[in-house]
Amino acid sequence: xxxxxxxxxxxxxxxxxxxxxxxxxxxxxxxxxxIDFSVKHGQTLGIVGESGSGKSVSTWSIMRxxxxxxxxxxxxxxxxxxxxxxxxxxxxxxxxxxxxxxxxGGEVALIFxxxxxxxxxxxxxxxxxxxAVLQHRDVSKEEAxxxxxxxxDRVGISNPRQRxxxxxxxxxxxxxxxAMIAVALSMNPSLLIADEPTTSLDVTIQAQxxxxxxxxxxxxxxSIIFITHNLGVIAQVADEIEVMYLGKIxxxxxxxxxxxxxxxxxxxALLEAIPRLDRLGERLTAISGxxxxxxxxxxxCPFYTRCEKVMPGICDIExxxxxxxxxxxxxxxxxxxxxxx
Amino acid sequence: xxxxxxEIKDLKVHFPIRSKNLFGGVTKYVKAVDxxxxxxxxGETLGLVGESGSGKTTVGRSILRAIEPTAGKVTFNVDDETFDLSQLxxxxxxxFREHMQLIFQDPYSSLNPRMTVRDIIAEPLIxxxxxxGDEVDERVREAAALCKLxxxxxxxxxxxxxxxxxxxxxxxxxxVSRPQFIVCDxxxxxxxxxxxxxxxxxxxxxxxxxxxxxLFIAHDLSVVAHISKRVAVMYxxxxxxxxxxxxxxxxxxxxxxxxxxxAIPEVNPDQEMNPVHxxxxxxxxxxxxxxxxFHTRCPYTQDNCKTDIPKWEEIEDNHxxxxxxxxxxxxxxxxxxxxxxxx
Numbered sequence: 198x199x200x201x202x203x204x205x206x207x208x209x210x211x212x213x214x215x216x217x218x219x220x221x222x223x224x225x226x227x228x229x230x231x232i233d234f235s236v237k238h239g240q241t242l243g244i245v246g247e248s249g250s251g252k253s254v255s256t257w258s259i260m261r262x263x264x265x266x267x268x269x270x271x272x273x274x275x276x277x278x279x280x281x282x283x284x285x286x287x288x289x290x291x292x293x294x295x296x297x298x299x300x301x302g303g304e305v306a307l308i309f310x311x312x313x314x315x316x317x318x319x320x321x322x323x324x325x326x327x328x329a330v331l332q333h334r335d336v337s338k339e340e341a342x343x344x345x346x347x348x349x350d351r352v353g354i355s356n357p358r359q360r361x362x363x364x365x366x367x368x369x370x371x372x373x374x375x376a377m378i379a380v381a382l383s384m385n386p387s388l389l390i391a392d393e394p395t396t397s398l399d400v401t402i403q404a405q406x407x408x409x410x411x412x413x414x415x416x417x418x419x420s421i422i423f424i425t426h427n428l429g430v431i432a433q434v435a436d437e438i439e440v441m442y443l444g445k446i447x448x449x450x451x452x453x454x455x456x457x458x459x460x461x462x463x464x465x466a467l468l469e470a471i472p473r474l475d476r477l478g479e480r481l482t483a484i485s486g487x488x489x490x491x492x493x494x495x496x497x498c499p500f501y502t503r504c505e506k507v508m509p510g511i512c513d514i515e516x517x518x519x520x521x522x523x524x525x526x527x528x529x530x531x532x533x534x535x536x537x538x
Numbered sequence: 539x540x541x542x543x544x545e546i547k548d549l550k551v552h553f554p555i556r557s558k559n560l561f562g563g564v565t566k567y568v569k570a571v572d573x574x575x576x577x578x579x580x581g582e583t584l585g586l587v588g589e590s591g592s593g594k595t596t597v598g599r600s601i602l603r604a605i606e607p608t609a610g611k612v613t614f615n616v617d618d619e620t621f622d623l624s625q626l627x628x629x630x631x632x633x634f635r636e637h638m639q640l641i642f643q644d645p646y647s648s649l650n651p652r653m654t655v656r657d658i659i660a661e662p663l664i665x666x667x668x669x670x671g672d673e674v675d676e677r678v679r680e681a682a683a684l685c686k687l688x689x690x691x692x693x694x695x696x697x698x699x700x701x702x703x704x705x706x707x708x709x710x711x712x713x714v715s716r717p718q719f720i721v722c723d724x725x726x727x728x729x730x731x732x733x734x735x736x737x738x739x740x741x742x743x744x745x746x747x748x749x750x751x752x753l754f755i756a757h758d759l760s761v762v763a764h765i766s767k768r769v770a771v772m773y774x775x776x777x778x779x780x781x782x783x784x785x786x787x788x789x790x791x792x793x794x795x796x797x798x799x800x801a802i803p804e805v806n807p808d809q810e811m812n813p814v815h816x817x818x819x820x821x822x823x824x825x826x827x828x829x830x831x832f833h834t835r836c837p838y839t840q841d842n843c844k845t846d847i848p849k850w851e852e853i854e855d856n857h858x859x860x861x862x863x864x865x866x867x868x869x870x871x872x873x874x875x876x877x878x879x880x881x
Binding site: 247248355369370371372399400401402403404405407408426427428429430432433452453456457466467468469470471472473474476477478480481482483484487488 | 589590700701702703730731732733734735736738739742757759760761763764765783784787797798800801802803804805806807808810811813815816818819820872873
């Protein structure tokens with residue numbers, strides 16, 4: 198296999214050369230194009246990118262939760278440290294294998310944007326948490342109920358015993374989102390994938406959920422992959438940030454490095470484009486043009502069609518190689534490659 | 539005020555709930571908007587923020603009478619004449635709609651997939667009989683050009699366009715009748731940041747050029763701050779505070795505004811968020827709490843908050859607030875940016 202390199206001890210998850218395509222009527226669409234990333238134990242990796250950048254696809258693939266028409270390239274590797282200490286190659290697991298089912302939900306949990314559609318409407322909240330707990334933890338039904346009530350309480354739902362018996366429609370959006378986090382956390386996962394978990398929530402509830410995730414992370418020592426397009430949120434929660442565009446990673450680094458010293462023109466443009474309280478009324482710098490269709494991905498650097506600093510004859514020929522700016526800060530851009538030479 | 543474009547006074551929108559028995563009598567009301575008053579000057583942008591369920595969308599729609607207000611007065615000044623919109627008949631109102639338009643949130647569901655872009659943009663002109671024949675096309679092209687839409691696009695259908703382009707089509711449709719007042723209801727919320735910036739710039743450019751007046755409804759506080767001259771905060775069907783943007787953000791006078799401001803995630807990893815905790819959930823608008831509606835969740839609540847309704851007062855120049863303790867509480871606003879000079 199292409200990657201025989203062993204996963205390092207610090208990392209809970211190591212993804213190498215991940216490439217995911219979809220077979221569609223219009224041809225093969227490459228949603229994620231050969232990316233590498235890793236998540237350290239107990240840390241939060243933030244992934245930012247606009248719609249279509251492949252941020253969801255790349256992380257859902259860790260749980261192998263992709264539609265049937267998806268193809269994970271043979272050279273891809275997703276190595277995951279199980280709780281038992283064993284390292285598994287997730288891409289090699291059979292889609293229906295026991296091991297994969299154990300990992301899914303039990304060790305890697307997912308919360309997503311839509312709290313309205315993530316629960317079944319015909320079962321009570323408690324019922325759904327208990328079911329999940331029984332699947333993954335060796336406990337009796339009574340113990341599972343206790344875990345569920347306790348979790349609902351921990352995520353800040355008042356009257357957890359009463360809520361336990363209620364149906365999803367009886368809870369507000371913010372409460373449902375918290376209940377979903379309770380489901381995910383009641384299995385004690387070592388990795389939580391949070392895919393835009395606060396995007397549809399009001400700011401006050403968003404702030405509560407972010408605080409809650411922080412607290413629980415400290416307490417349970419889990420790692421989080423936090424996907425969002427909101428740079429404010431990511432600046433608050435992430436230890437490291439990775440910036441994605443059209444299926445590629447363009448820049449990666451510690452949160453401070455990315456937010457305070459962004460080096461890739463795309464990261465810089467994103468930060469310029471958001472309205473900020475310290476720049477009220479100023480004209481925003483929009484990124485010209487639209488994101489290209491994944492069917493006609495630009496050759497070379499995916500961002501060159503919209504980049505202000507594009508160098509014709511260089512950027513549109515091949516993808517720039519990674520340039521290491523510091524031990525933790527990597528950028529994929531020819532502007533920096535040159536400086537190196 | 540002579541340069542006021544629109545003034546609403548004690549606007550109420552109550553939705554009846556019918557009981558489930560055979561006779562279906564009205565038993566209760568959802569008081570979505572319950573006594574809201576404000577004015578908007580010509581060429582100004584007024585931001586309207588609040589949690590979901592606070593009634594901000596209903597305010598916008600009832601001004602346009604897309605939802606019939608239950609009570610209250612909406613006066614609109616156009617061509618030196620003053621109209622009371624709540625008194626107009628449906629037919630008169632229809633004629634009046636050329637002066638006011640709405641830009642929707644979702645550019646995917648607000649455009650009819652079976653109409654060409656040209657027909658979508660032309661619809662207000664035809665519905666209101668504002669133009670006929672070649673004039674329709676002329677005005678459609680003019681509106682499209684203002685929104686930086688390629689004129690070749692006019693023959694295509696909405697599915698061929700990206701989110702940003704669709705939103706520009708929606709704006710062109712709103713502009714084509716040459717309105718004075720536009721309600722933007724979460725008009726950039728569904729867009730990616732790079733495209734959101736472009737649409738915000740477009741809205742601001744159009745305002746500078748044609749003097750449009752906007753009511754800008756959104757839940758993203760930084761976006762609202764960016765585009766608005768003044769901002770109103772709504773809670774459970776009522777306004778709790780209204781002030782010039784900077785005053786409201788940096789020196790809020792209402793505890794609810796303080797909570798909102800503390801929850802804005804700053805794009806600055808050095809500045810840790812320290813959100814004010816609000817207890818519980820937003821109460822039901824069927825049975826709003828007595829006294830100050832915010833008292834059930836307010837960290838500063840006192841006994842008289844539970845019984846006395848706070849007055850809507852102008853406590854500083856142009857700074858309105860409804861709180862018993864607005865003058866005595868010291869509240870924290872959004873973090874003052876450290877990186878830039880204070881001016």
